[in-house]
Every structure is written in structure tokens, then in C-alpha cells.
Amino acid sequence: MSEGPRHSCGVVGMMADTDVVSYIHKALNLIQHRGQESAGIAVFENGMHTVKDNGLVGAALSPRKIEGLTGKVGIGHVRYSTAGSKSVVNAQPLTVEYNNGSISVAHNGELTNYKELKSKYMDKGWSFFADSDTEIVARLLVKNMRTNDDPVKAIRAMMTEVDGAYSLCIMFNDRLFAVRDPYGFRPLVLGEFDDGFMAVSETAALIPLGGRPIRDVMPGEIVEIFSHSYKSYPASGQCPKAHCMFEWVYFARPDSVIDGREVYDVRKRIGMILAEEAPADVDVVMPIPDSGRAHALGFSMASGIPYEEGFMKNRFVDRTFILPTQKLREQAVDMKMNPIKSTVEGRRILIVDDSIVRGTTLRKLIKVLRNAGAKEVHVRVGSPPIIAPCFYGVDMKTRDEFIATKYNVEEIRGILNADSLAYISIEGLVRALDIPETDLCLACVNGKYPTNIPGERHRYQATLKQDFS
Numbered sequence: 001m002s003e004g005p006r007h008s009c010g011v012v013g014m015m016a017d018t019d020v021v022s023y024i025h026k027a028l029n030l031i032q033h034r035g036q037e038s039a040g041i042a043v044f045e046n047g048m049h050t051v052k053d054n055g056l057v058g059a060a061l062s063p064r065k066i067e068g069l070t071g072k073v074g075i076g077h078v079r080y081s082t083a084g085s086k087s088v089v090n091a092q093p094l095t096v097e098y099n100n101g102s103i104s105v106a107h108n109g110e111l112t113n114y115k116e117l118k119s120k121y122m123d124k125g126w127s128f129f130a131d132s133d134t135e136i137v138a139r140l141l142v143k144n145m146r147t148n149d150d151p152v153k154a155i156r157a158m159m160t161e162v163d164g165a166y167s168l169c170i171m172f173n174d175r176l177f178a179v180r181d182p183y184g185f186r187p188l189v190l191g192e193f194d195d196g197f198m199a200v201s202e203t204a205a206l207i208p209l210g211g212r213p214i215r216d217v218m219p220g221e222i223v224e225i226f227s228h229s230y231k232s233y234p235a236s237g238q239c240p241k242a243h244c245m246f247e248w249v250y251f252a253r254p255d256s257v258i259d260g261r262e263v264y265d266v267r268k269r270i271g272m273i274l275a276e277e278a279p280a281d282v283d284v285v286m287p288i289p290d291s292g293r294a295h296a297l298g299f300s301m302a303s304g305i306p307y308e309e310g311f312m313k314n315r316f317v318d319r320t321f322i323l324p325t326q327k328l329r330e331q332a333v334d335m336k337m338n339p340i341k342s343t344v345e346g347r348r349i350l351i352v353d354d355s356i357v358r359g360t361t362l363r364k365l366i367k368v369l370r371n372a373g374a375k376e377v378h379v380r381v382g383s384p385p386i387i388a389p390c391f392y393g394v395d396m397k398t399r400d401e402f403i404a405t406k407y408n409v410e411e412i413r414g415i416l417n418a419d420s421l422a423y424i425s426i427e428g429l430v431r432a433l434d435i436p437e438t439d440l441c442l443a444c445v446n447g448k449y450p451t452n453i454p455g456e457r458h459r460y461q462a463t464l465k466q467d468f469s
């Protein structure tokens with residue numbers, strides 16, 4: 001089944017004096033949360049060698065599969081996508097041939113004009129082998145290398161054609177580049193090692209490997225990476241920054257620092273602001289693990305209400321969010337969370353989660369808490385209501401699925417069977433992030449898109465204050 005370019009992923013690229021395969025393999029492990037569907041590594045040594053497969057890093061890149069794979073420059077990828085896609089055709093890195101060797105691309109994000117570009121080039125006689133926006137990136141690079149044999153110029157020319165979200169690691173034979181789109185939707189950071197240099201999606205991958213974070217790749221910047229240094233080609237003009245707020249709210253690891261803001265710290269502040277905006281008279285604050293933990297802790301710290309764990313999470317259950325039917329998703333939530341009786345029984349509980357998308361998780365879990373003897377169940381949510389699809393790489397695609405497009409907050413409270421429900425406000429979220437609103441992408445909560453999307457509103461157009469509710 002073809003499933004289009006839907007992916008929020010993790011990327012890494014490294015050049016070193018020593019073999020980079022084990023570094024890249026470990027880095028992919030450390031960013032596994034960014035993608036569990038497939039994993040891959042490409043290294044250049046006497047030609048480009050690419051190993052990729054479906055599954056987690058440990059399985060897709062098992063010792064047997066990467067046996068003999070060595071090189072001093074390479075890139076890696078973990079891929080996250082929607083249910084139903086089993087095809088390994090879309091796994092990355094994507095390696096293609098050009099007039100002077102091989103180009104390999106690892107991509108996090110999603111191009112918004114990929115369909116237009118694809119049909120434009122099909123009209124010119126190109127054929128495509130995958131339904132993937134990353135293939136467009138690779139093919140444009142091949143085309144551009146034919147006219148000028150300079151990777152930086154080829155990347156720049158590609159960047160003038162594509163629109164949307166892309167954090168990329170690219171190899172032109174043994175030359176390695178890290179590239180971030182002019183909006184800086186997805187993270188990408190540089191790190192230094194005693195024997196090499198790395199670009200990777202999140203800082204959390206650097207320190208455990210002995211690396212030191214240097215800085216973020218800037219929006220619109222191209223960085224060439226060498227084994228002991230890097231060279232920056234910054235964007236020429238002002239970039240329309242639009243960092244995805246969901247990276248901090250849900251997607252990234254709490255121990256990562258993105259664009260100067262630690263994810264854990266932002267989540268904790270979200271919880272603190274929620275406690276200000278929507279206080280509650282309860283006995284205990286409880287997270288929905290794992291994603292709601294730091295938010296709940298912040299709520300507890302600001303309110304003085306004790307924090308306790310009330311759910312034990314089974315880590316070995318399928319990812320509930322992407323299962324294809326509602327029934328399967330609900331069964332999986334049941335399997336995944338078991339209540340801890342002493343936290344729950346006879347008590348007024350406030351649960352905190354990072355987000356409500358369809359409402360599946362909370363509806364089920366509130367039932368579980370009530371069955372376990374909770375006296376009251378109040379809900380606080382670390383992101384404003386999700387009302388608009390993401391076209392930039394987070395798997396939230398159809399308006400119909402969002403509970404907040406159909407119901408108002410009071411109706412959602414009723415559907416969830418909660419005693420009270422409050423979401424953080426957009427202003428509260430921006431305050432927690434401590435990043436100017438104009439530098440953020442808030443499209444999924446305000447419907448205003450940083451790039452042109454046919455049929456959707458652009459964020460720079462004057463709009464009503466509150467949207468779609």
C-alpha cells in the first residue's frame with residue numbers, strides 16, 4: 001500500500017577518523033522514539049553502501065545485517081509513519097546515482113509542494129519509483145549536479161524549488177552535509193567528538209556517545225561536516241522561522257535541547273502554567289506516562305498538590321496511536337496501562353497528558369480510573385485543542401479525526417466522562433516555550449500555516465482570533 005510522504009523521523013550524519021557505523025547505529029538507537037517503522041545506514045567507502053529494513057534499529061540493523069559495513073563517513077535514519085505501510089521502498093537513507101557517483105539522503109519532515117513538483121517533473125518525462133517526497137529531494141540534487149558540479153550550489157538550488165519541512169543529512173560520495181529548511185520546523189543539531197563531527201536530530205544522542213553539543217543548524221543553513229570541523233553556508237536573507245511546538249510538547253526526548261530550550265523544562269513550565277490557568281481542588285496529580293510526566297510534575301510543583309504515579313505502563317505493546325481501527329486502538333490502550341490502586345482508590349485525581357488528538361487514550365483511561373475506585377477525575381492537557389492537520393511531518397492528518405473539531409471543551413469533558421477538563425491556552429504555551437509566537441509553527445492549534453497550503457490559511461493573513469471552534 002502506498003502511503004505518501006507522511007513522516008516524522010530522525011536523522012544523523014557523521015564524519016570521523018574512525019569507523020562511523022557504530023556511532024551512527026547508537027545514535028539511531030538514542031533517537032528511536034522519532035521513528036519505529038524502519039531504520040537504515042548508508043556509508044561511503046569505495047562506493048556507497050546502504051543497509052535498511054523495516055523494524056526497530058536493533059532488528060532492521062542487526063549485527064548480521066550490518067556485518068562488514070564500515071566507513072569514515074555516513075548517514076542514518078529512523079522512520080515513523082502511519083499504519084498500513086509495510087513497504088520497505090520508502091525506508092531511508094535513499095541512495096541514487098548521479099553523473100559523478102552516489103548521493104544518499106536522510107530526511108525528517110515533509111515537503112508541502114511535493115505533489116506539484118512530482119507532476120511537474122513527470123510532465124518532463126521523469127519516472128518515480130517510490131511515493132516519497134525524499135525522492136524529489138534526491139532527484140533534484142542529481143539534476144542540479146549535472147549543471148554545476150558543486151554540492152552547495154546543488155543544495156541551494158534544490159531549496160529554492162521545495163517548500164515545507166526538511167531537516168536533512170546528505171552525502172555526495174564522501175562529502176557530508178546537514179541542511180535545515182528556512183522555517184526550522186524540525187530540529188537538527190551539530191556535535192563534536194574527539195575523533196569526529198556529527199549532525200543529528202536531537203542533542204540527546206550526543207552526550208551518551210561522548211559527544212558535545214555545539215549548536216543548532218540554523219533555519220535555511222547548509223553545513224558541510226568534516227572529521228574535525230564544519231563549514232557553514234548560512235541562508236542569505238531573513239528566514240521565516242516556524243519551529244514546531246509539538247517537538248517540545250510531545251515528540252522529542254525530554255533531555256534534548258532544541259533551539260535553546262530544553263524539552264523537559266518546557267514541559268514542566270507548561271504544567272506550571274496549566275496550574276495557574278486551570279487550578280483544581282484534588283488530592284493527587286498523576287501523569288499519563290510517559291509523555292505526560294514532566295507536564296504533570298510542573299502542575300504539582302506549582303500547585304503544591306502531591307505528584308504520584310497512578311499508571312504502570314507496559315512498554316512492549318504496539319503503538320496505540322497508529323493502529324488502523326478504533327477498536328484495536330482501544331484494546332491496545334487497555335493492554336498498555338494498568339492502574340496503581342493506592343494512588344487511585346477513593347481519591348480526587350488530576351491527570352495530565354501532553355495532548356488530546358482523537359480522545360481515545362483519555363476516554364479509556366478515565367474509565368479505568370473510575371473502575372479502580374477514583375472519586376473524581378480531572379483532566380489537564382499540555383497543548384491547546386488540536387484542530388488542524390499537520391503538513392510538516394507529524395502524523396495528524398485528517399480533520400475528521402480530531403475530537404476538538406467536532407465538539408467544544410464542555411462536550412469533550414462529557415465524552416471523556418471527566419469531572420473537569422482544561423487545555424493550556426495558546427498564549428500559555430507560547431509563554432512556556434519562551435519563543436516569540438512569530439518564530440513558532442502553531443498550525444495544528446490555530447489553523448494558520450507558515451507555508452502556502454492550498455485551501456488553508458496562511459499565518460501572515462489577518463485572521464479571526466479564535467478559530468474553527
Ligand code: 5GP
Nearest residue numbers: 291321354355356357358359360361362395
Ligand atoms: P488520542 O488518544 O487523544 O488520539 O491521542 C493522544 C495521545 O496520543 C497522547 O497520550 C499523546 O501522547 C499521544 N500522541 C499524540 N500525538 C501523537 C503522534 O503523532 N504519534 C503518536 N504515536 N502518539 C501521539
Ligand code: MG
Nearest residue numbers: 289290291292
Ligand atoms: Mg501519550
